[in-house]
Amino acid sequence: MRIASLSLTKPTTKVSRNKNFGKLQAGYLFPEVARRRREHQANNPDAKILSLGIGDTTEPIPPTIVEAMRDAAIGLGTRQGYSGYGAEQGQAAVREAITQRLYAHVGRKPSEIFVSDGSKCDIGRLQLMFGSQVSVAVQDPAYPVYVDSSVIMGMTGEYNGQDFDGITYMVCRPENDFFPDLTQTPRTDIIFFCSPNNPTGAAATRQQLTELVAFAKKNGSIIVYDAAYALFISDPDCPKTIFEIPGAEEVALETCSFSKYAGFTGVRLGWTVVPEQLRYADGFPVMNDWNRIMSTIFNGASNIAQAGGLAALSDKGWAEVHELVAFYKENAAILKQTFEGLGFNVYGGKDAPYIWIQFPGRASWDVFGEILQNCNIVTTPGSGFGAAGEGFVRISAFGHREDILEAVERFKKVYA
Numbered sequence: 001m002r003i004a005s006l007s008l009t010k011p012t013t014k015v016s017r018n019k020n021f022g023k024l025q026a027g028y029l030f031p032e033v034a035r036r037r038r039e040h041q042a043n044n045p046d047a048k049i050l051s052l053g054i055g056d057t058t059e060p061i062p063p064t065i066v067e068a069m070r071d072a073a074i075g076l077g078t079r080q081g082y083s084g085y086g087a088e089q090g091q092a093a094v095r096e097a098i099t100q101r102l103y104a105h106v107g108r109k110p111s112e113i114f115v116s117d118g119s120k121c122d123i124g125r126l127q128l129m130f131g132s133q134v135s136v137a138v139q140d141p142a143y144p145v146y147v148d149s150s151v152i153m154g155m156t157g158e159y160n161g162q163d164f165d166g167i168t169y170m171v172c173r174p175e176n177d178f179f180p181d182l183t184q185t186p187r188t189d190i191i192f193f194c195s196p197n198n199p200t201g202a203a204a205t206r207q208q209l210t211e212l213v214a215f216a217k218k219n220g221s222i223i224v225y226d227a228a229y230a231l232f233i234s235d236p237d238c239p240k241t242i243f244e245i246p247g248a249e250e251v252a253l254e255t256c257s258f259s260k261y262a263g264f265t266g267v268r269l270g271w272t273v274v275p276e277q278l279r280y281a282d283g284f285p286v287m288n289d290w291n292r293i294m295s296t297i298f299n300g301a302s303n304i305a306q307a308g309g310l311a312a313l314s315d316k317g318w319a320e321v322h323e324l325v326a327f328y329k330e331n332a333a334i335l336k337q338t339f340e341g342l343g344f345n346v347y348g349g350k351d352a353p354y355i356w357i358q359f360p361g362r363a364s365w366d367v368f369g370e371i372l373q374n375c376n377i378v379t380t381p382g383s384g385f386g387a388a389g390e391g392f393v394r395i396s397a398f399g400h401r402e403d404i405l406e407a408v409e410r411f412k413k414v415y416a
């Protein structure tokens with residue numbers, strides 16, 4: 001997507017820019033990765049570039065789900081099947097199905113489920129709800145949206161050459177098994193926590209999440225728990241929702257998505273769970289403000305997407321979803337085994353669709369460029385996810401099987 005270049009002509013407006021944008025050091029990570037891919041392709045027009053960078057699904061949406069969206073779309077062309085604006089919180093049937101499939105066993109109710117157009121969008125709306133006066137902690141490395149949206153919202157100070165003043169970075173590296181030392185972590189109002197983590201692929205254990213909930217309770221913090229990859233977890237000791245932890249309903253909300261489960265990255269459907277018990281310091285329910293945000297600046301998820309989501313949550317659809325997740329997990333296993341066989345320190349790839357590969361002492365953008373140049377493969381540089389990501393590269397397991405197999409052959413040729 002082209003953005004306007006800095007114009008040197010005299011501006012017409014007298015409107016001041018939101019100064020927080022000026023704190024951001026570069027464009028958002030993934031468009032920059034895409035720009036460098038285009039540049040490489042332009043310089044090497046015959047190169048067959050494989051993309052293992054952005055975590056974008058590649059396989060067709062399963063039939064049960066597609067048929068439901070097809071029927072919903074056709075229905076919109078009929079008098080009796082037509083529907084306009086829906087409930088901003090989501091169709092009751094979808095809220096009920098999400099609850100029954102994922103949360104009833106941990107005490108959550110349909111009224112606490114808010115269906116949306118995706119988790120990234122909800123993260124931005126959550127930031128709007130929290131406002132600029134809250135303090136924020138993020139895992140480091142982490143999904144860039146947590147930091148960038150905090151900067152844009154004015155929750156941070158300036159960039160200090162490594163990261164942003166005012167944010168607490170909870171370092172997650174091999175040395176601490178990718179879980180922060182909470183005894184050394186200062187209190188913040190909001191704690192963004194993603195498990196399985198993007199980009200490291202680390203899934204937090206029940207014990208670790210119990211510590212996190214206790215930490216939030218002690219400090220009176222709110223955990224924004226991002227479970228976008230929870231279905232990829234196969235380790236029985238790693239919870240698939242924060243609400244498996246007793247007491248989490250008092251300190252956590254959870255955002256999740258159909259993107260990586262049903263191939264909905266382009267269809268756009270997610271949800272956020274805000275428990276009734278989650279209260280601000282003054283006792284006011286967070287759910288009430290979340291509902292106000294969703295009804296004020298959001299007009300509900302697409303009715304076609306919701307039809308697909310409902311089908312995905314049916315017994316048949318859910319089985320198809322698991323087949324899709326299993327396919328990507330197989331891709332991850334192939335990539336993980338390849339890099340382990342090449343002697344790299346490799347993390348993730350077991351409970352997540354991301355493999356986190358260490359290149360000790362190397363700048364991750366340099367490794368990104370080397371892999372692009374020598375393998376014609378797009379990855380994502382670890383430093384793009386935070387300072388603690390330096391020296392790592394993330395490889396996505398979202399790809400056609402033939403591309404994954406081609407990629408490993410290329411990696412073997414270059415790194416054997």
Ligand SMILES: Cc1ncc(COP(=O)(O)O)c(CN[C@@H](CCC(=O)O)C(=O)O)c1O
Pocket residue numbers: 030053054055056117118119120121143194198226228256257258259264265269270
């Ligand atoms: C932790 C996490 N949460 C939410 C999302 C987005 O969910 P949606 O429901 O699709 O909005 C992603 C996607 N991260 C991908 C894609 C890049 C991006 O979202 O900026 C990635 O990290 O490659 C993610 O990694």
